[in-house]
Amino acid sequence: MQISELSDRSGLTVQTIKFYIREELLPKGSAASSTRSEYDDRHLERLRLIRALREVGDLPVAAIKRIVSAVDDDKIGMHELFGTTQHALGPHVLPPDDPHWRAARQDVDALIRELGWRVAGGAPARDLLAQTFVALRRLGFPITLTDLRPYVKAAHDVAEHEIGRVTGDAPRSRTVHSMLVSTVLYEQVLTALHRLAQEDASARRYDAD
Amino acid sequence: MQISELSDRSGLTVQTIKFYIREELLPKGSAASSTRSEYDDRHLERLRLIRALREVGDLPVAAIKRIVSAVDDDKIGMHELFGTTQHALGPHVLPPDDPHWRAARQDVDALIRELGWRVAGGAPARDLLAQTFVALRRLGFPITLTDLRPYVKAAHDVAEHEIGRVTGDAPRSRTVHSMLVSTVLYEQVLTALHRLAQEDASARRYDAD
DNA sequence: AGTCCTGGATAGTGTTGGTATCCAGCCAAG
């Protein structure tokens, strides 16, 4: 397959594919001559993955690079890859050394401990949650455990379902893709449905019609 | 209050505040002299809102501008403001005229109809969901109604809880803030908890320990 | 022989979200 066919089948321009090769998101094709390379289905599949992570997951190119190099490293186990993905998802802002922030972060840590969840201490999602706690408090809407309960339940139920869906007895590349799909794409599914459900609830509450 | 105090209390630099005034996110202070303006608590509160929408919600400045001008317009009702916020959240990519995409969009519309949800036809979240459908299909993980069920339930439960929490008998500004908080900030809460729950599930599944 | 495509390199583009600087004018402290 030439690069132009790869372009047609992936829906990305030749320039963009070259750019991804330069950035090491996509491996080079095998050189057939000094001015021609051969690409195969693995290149195509990789491009589709990149496109999904970029367009749906809105991940920066640098984050995708970290993910795909973990994907390509056979020594990296599934749970480790999970951690890599979580780091790629962000947030990418490092928390300030602020007393409010430290308190929020401790609240988050306490919550996770209380729930008995096994989550790495350095998981970025801890910071993400702490960040919202700080913002909510600043805006005069402090969050309580009661407020959180429905979210915890929803998150838990959905995650439970997701982990069951990741294929177990399949080639590594399939399992890995299935995991990335679960974390990055289904996160958007949940977000989209959440927004739709909110609009419905708002219509029922405010829009008599 | 001078601008420097506003800066200290909001945690934003003077330059950034000036920038927000230029971009019409924040109204000017009342001119006390040709080189001095007076700011009040409403300015501070507005800045805190802007900061939350930027840093937690990751909304672009232009989107925040649209939100705050809807907030400031007393003629705009709560449900209408909801729609404005949804549009501000995106996605900001307009869908291509592609048969796969149209099919996905029809699936989404059918789903919403089946659920009986009252959602505007032009709601951007429809496109967001359709976009994930297309990507999932392209990656060889087509989504089914069964896959969606837990997400629908989770989204519905959480939204139901949220709409109940929006204060009813309070000054408009408080109600409006409470609505924005529910949509933008609690979306991040749900996302963060989802990621944490996934990591826990992954640890239990893959990381014997 | 001519036309098209290619790999590889380098430079340029548009958007976003601020920063930095400069300039007078003012205001309060000494």
Added chain:
DNA sequence: CTTGGCTGGATACCAACACTATCCAGGACT
């Protein structure tokens, strides 16, 4: 009544990001 710091307003500048455009010479197909 001067002096030092802060101000509004204007303008310029900047870095990151994700491409996009151009150019080149060397194949390859027709």
